[in-house]
Amino acid sequence: MDPLSTAYRSPLHRKLEALGTEFMEINGYVVPDVVPGSAARSLAPEQLALCDLSGLPRVGVKGANAVDWLTKKGFSMPANSNSALRQSDGVLLARLAPNEFLLLGEESSSYPSIENLVQQDEFLRKTADQGKPFLVPRQHSQIWFRLTGCNSVDMLAKLCAIDFRDSNFKMLQVAQTSVARLNAIILREDLGSSNAFHILADRASAEYLWDCILDAGEEYAIQVVGLKLLAELKQG
Numbered sequence: 001m002d003p004l005s006t007a008y009r010s011p012l013h014r015k016l017e018a019l020g021t022e023f024m025e026i027n028g029y030v031v032p033d034v035v036p037g038s039a040a041r042s043l044a045p046e047q048l049a050l051c052d053l054s055g056l057p058r059v060g061v062k063g064a065n066a067v068d069w070l071t072k073k074g075f076s077m078p079a080n081s082n083s084a085l086r087q088s089d090g091v092l093l094a095r096l097a098p099n100e101f102l103l104l105g106e107e108s109s110s111y112p113s114i115e116n117l118v119q120q121d122e123f124l125r126k127t128a129d130q131g132k133p134f135l136v137p138r139q140h141s142q143i144w145f146r147l148t149g150c151n152s153v154d155m156l157a158k159l160c161a162i163d164f165r166d167s168n169f170k171m172l173q174v175a176q177t178s179v180a181r182l183n184a185i186i187l188r189e190d191l192g193s194s195n196a197f198h199i200l201a202d203r204a205s206a207e208y209l210w211d212c213i214l215d216a217g218e219e220y221a222i223q224v225v226g227l228k229l230l231a232e233l234k235q236g
Contacts, residue, residue, distance in 0.1 A: 001022075001023050001024065001025065001030065002023075003016075003017065003023055003030040005030075006025055006028055006029060006030045007028050007029075008028055008029045008030070008055065008140075009029065009030045009055065010030070010031075010052050010054035010055050010143070010206070011054070011143065011203060011206040011207065012052050012054065012143075012206055012207065012210055013030065015207065015210065016032050016035070016052065016224070019035055019036065019037070019224060020035070020036045021033075021034070021035045021036075021226065022034040022035075022036075022226070024227075026055060026056060026057075027057055029055035029056065029057075030055055031052075031053070031054075031055040031056060031226075031227060032051065032052055032225075032226040032227065033226045033227055033228050034226045034228050034229075035223075035224050035225050035226045037223060037224070043148075043223075043225060043229040043230075043232065043233050045149070045150060045191075045192060045193045045194035045233070046149060046150040046151070046194070047148075047149050047221075047223060048147075048148070048149035048150075048151045048152060048155060048217050048220040048221065048222040048223070049147070049148045049149055049222065049223045049224070049225045049229070049230075050145060050146070050147055050210075050213055050214065050217065050222060050223070050224055050225070051145065051146040051148075051224070051225050051226060051227065051229075051230055052143075052144075052145060052210070053106065053144040053145065053146050053198075053227075054142075054143045054144050054145075054203075054206070056104075056105055056106055056144065057105040057111055057114045057115075057139065058102065058103060058104045058105060058114070058138050058139055058142075058144065059102075059103050059114055059117055059118055059135055059136070059137070059138060059139060060100070060101065060102050060103070060135065060136025060137070060138045061100070061101045061103070061117065061133050061134075061135060061136065062099065062100045062101070062133060062134060062135075062136050063099060063132070063133035063134050064099060064132075064133065065099075065132065065133060066099040066100065066101060066133040067098070067099065069132065069133050070093075070101065070133075073113070073116070073117075074113070075087060075093055075113070076088075076093070077093075077095065078093065078094070078095040078172075080095065081095050081096065081097050081098060082095070082096070082173065082174040082175065082176065083095055083172055083173060083174060084172040084173075084174055084187055084189070085172065086172075087113065089111060089112065089113055090105070090106070090111065091103050091104065091105050091111050091113050091114060092104040092105075092106065092187075092189065092198075094174050094185075094187055095174075096174065096176060096185070099133070102138065102185070102200075103117070104144070104187075104198065106146075117135060118135070138200070140203070141202070141203055142200045142201060142202060142203055143200065143201055143202070143203050143205075143206045143209070144198065144199070144200050145198070145199040145200075145209075145210070145213070146196065146197070146198060146199075146230060147196065147197045147199060147213065148191055148194050148195070148196040148197075148230070148233060149194055149195065149196075149220070149222075150194065150195055151217075151220040152164075152195045152196065152197060153165055153195055154220070155213075155216050155217045155220055155222070156179075156186075156197070156216075158216040159179050159180045159212060159213070159216055160175075160177055160178065160179045160180075160184075160186070161177070161178070162175045162177050162186070164186075164188065164197070169188055170188070171188055171189065171190060172187070172188065172189060173187070173188050174186070174187045174188075175187075179199065179201065179209065179212075180208070180209055180212040180213075182201050182202065182205050182208070182209055183201065183202065184199055184200060184201040184209075185198075185199070185200040185201070186198070186199050187200075191230065191233045191234045192233055192234060192235070194233060199213075
């Protein structure tokens with residue numbers, strides 16, 4: 001499909017088009033499904049790979065009483081800040097601060113819990129002064145990448161001062177840090193036997209960060225992939 005045929009697309013769609021990417025639509029957003037190349041048929045756990053998830057659904061929740069409000073909506077809360085928890089519908093809920101949360105919807109075409117929050121945006125803005133939290137529009141303000149592969153920890157060491165080795169950075173742990181001198185959120189969530197990380201940063205720096213990651217991963221033969229291969233890797 002043509003990325004320009006949808007209402008929303010990643011700021012990287014031209015770079016992905018140049019690779020011959022096959023796109024699909026999820027909830028009005030264009031996302032990369034298949035990227036031709038040497039890793040197009042399969043993706044081994046050791047293969048360093050990068051996928052653009054910027055078109056997938058996500059939203060932030062912030063403000064007083066956010067914990068109680070989300071709990072009443074049926075969400076399970078991570079116990080501590082800078083940690084995450086998978087919800088029953090597949091949404092990944094990251095706790096960035098005591099009353100700040102990030103909800104990520106990956107691989108599915110529909111996440112009712114995220115959709116319901118977005119639909120309540122106007123209500124929340126009107127009641128913000130009554131102790132209600134408010135939504136943070138991360139769908140349009142941030143890019144979202146997925147980095148996988150056994151060498152991802154070594155590659156990230158080139159761009160970030162955090163030690164992401166297993167002994168120091170655990171599954172579903174979150175780091176709010178600097179990547180290639182950009183403010184970023186990194187969340188570890190392995191895929192099968194492969195190390196894997198979610199990376200979110202400001203949308204205006206999409207091409208810069210994308211190129212930095214590809215450059216840092218060149219010595220590990222990094223590949224650009226689509227959602228199809230990520231799903232296969234997750235299934236093992």
